[in-house]
Amino acid sequence: MDYQKVKQGFSLVLEGLGIDPNDPHFLETSERTARAWTNELCVGLIKENFTLTTFPLDSGDHPGMIVLQHIPVRSLCAHHLLPFTGEATVAYIPNEKLCGLSKLSRVVNFFARKPQVQEHLTSDVAVYLQEKLEPQGVGVIVKAKHMCMELRGVEHSGLMTTSSLLGTFLEVPVRSEFMALAHANHSSF
């Protein structure tokens, strides 16, 4: 990532918009914005910043579905570079490996932190967990509000739901159980 280029880019945007460069509120805006984008909003473009520790399943254990709900999603849309924010539900049925629940949040947060389309975020999380945990199946649902719909265009509340199902989650009984769990408990965001 090239901080200098990002900073120059934001300076050009301000210049192009005709913002007075001497307005005290804008004096350090390009630096501040570039720091926020490179250090926080787009850290998902940098190499994985966590390790997914796994634990072996005790022999004789046959756990069913493991579900984590209300995982915060904070991302940027690829088409307008405006935020989309909401929540993810992530579930898997283990084979031989388990992971800490908080790691599911970390995976979502890592993949969220870059400009992208919501469909890719949803499938990136599912494919990553399928590779790392080698479970019987994975299900991911993301519900997010898109500021590009709220602030421009149709100015309609842009709540979008995407899902990615792999392995046994493609089979009807598992899919139905997952969907029922995922939609049972809404929180406001």
Ligand SMILES: [Zn+2]
């Ligand atoms: Zn957009």
